Amino acid sequence: NTTTLKILQQGGTEFHKEIIEFTKTVSPRSHEVKIRQDIVNRLTNLIQSIWHDAQVNVFGSFVTDLYLPNGDIDMVVQGCNQPINIALVNLERLCKSIARQTLVISKARVPIVKIQDFQSGIWVDISFNTGGSGEGSTTIVRQYLSQYEVLKPMVMILKAYLDQRELNEPANGGLGSYALVLMITFFLQSRRDSLGDVGILLMDFFYFYGKQFDFKNSVISCTNGKIKTKKEKSWLDNKRPYNLCVEDPQNIENNVGRSCFRILE
Numbered sequence: 001n002t003t004t005l006k007i008l009q010q011g012g013t014e015f016h017k018e019i020i021e022f023t024k025t026v027s028p029r030s031h032e033v034k035i036r037q038d039i040v041n042r043l044t045n046l047i048q049s050i051w052h053d054a055q056v057n058v059f060g061s062f063v064t065d066l067y068l069p070n071g072d073i074d075m076v077v078q079g080c081n082q083p084i085n086i087a088l089v090n091l092e093r094l095c096k097s098i099a100r101q102t103l104v105i106s107k108a109r110v111p112i113v114k115i116q117d118f119q120s121g122i123w124v125d126i127s128f129n130t131g132g133s134g135e136g137s138t139t140i141v142r143q144y145l146s147q148y149e150v151l152k153p154m155v156m157i158l159k160a161y162l163d164q165r166e167l168n169e170p171a172n173g174g175l176g177s178y179a180l181v182l183m184i185t186f187f188l189q190s191r192r193d194s195l196g197d198v199g200i201l202l203m204d205f206f207y208f209y210g211k212q213f214d215f216k217n218s219v220i221s222c223t224n225g226k227i228k229t230k231k232e233k234s235w236l237d238n239k240r241p242y243n244l245c246v247e248d249p250q251n252i253e254n255n256v257g258r259s260c261f262r263i264l265e
Helices: 002-009 014-026 030-048 084-095 133-147 151-164 177-189 198-212
Strands: 055-059 073-078 099-105 112-117 123-128 251-255
Touching (some): 030 073, 084 112, 084 123, 151 177, 151 198, 177 198
Parallel strands (some): 073 123
Antiparallel strands (some): 055 073
């Protein structure tokens, strides 16, 4: 929050202060939140006009305030009784009236409809019946944010870094927000004695994952802050031996980094 950022800005290197100032600059303003909430409300009403008993929930960066100005919104429709492929097509058709662009991604691990809102240009990803995994990840991220004051500025600067290099879309081999938060948290779990200067932490983060971490054999696990092996998790992949492996704290059998095959870029 704003108070935490002010406290952090009082000390540290100039680089640290620049990162905190950047975080304050890109963090959502009240009118930006209102625009996004309006999108959620319009889509919710539209979805419930054809699936009357469906529940529509928002999760991810919009809920945790970890989104950049151009960040998308994640929504999930629960209680839709249609087969997923039919539901995706029906939703895309339904949303064409309020969207600049629509796109169905049906072959992803979690199939989605991507919609670009006509009024704001903001993208929305809508999935179906995910069993609460999205909402669960949001709860976990909130817990880590309350535990580590430096987590938010590190997430925001690294999100911008990935966005500029077009490495932020899991559908294209990039790194998703949840996996990024877990990577940073895992790094911070090993640095409990030095969590003040975000500039120093950022450089150490790049050095740790750029030079020290063994992507070929290791798994990131925030469960106990210790590295696990791909072999013990049965996550070895001969076709993509350097694939990112990040254990999901809410389901340790789920690798939330599996789509990130461009991690070495």
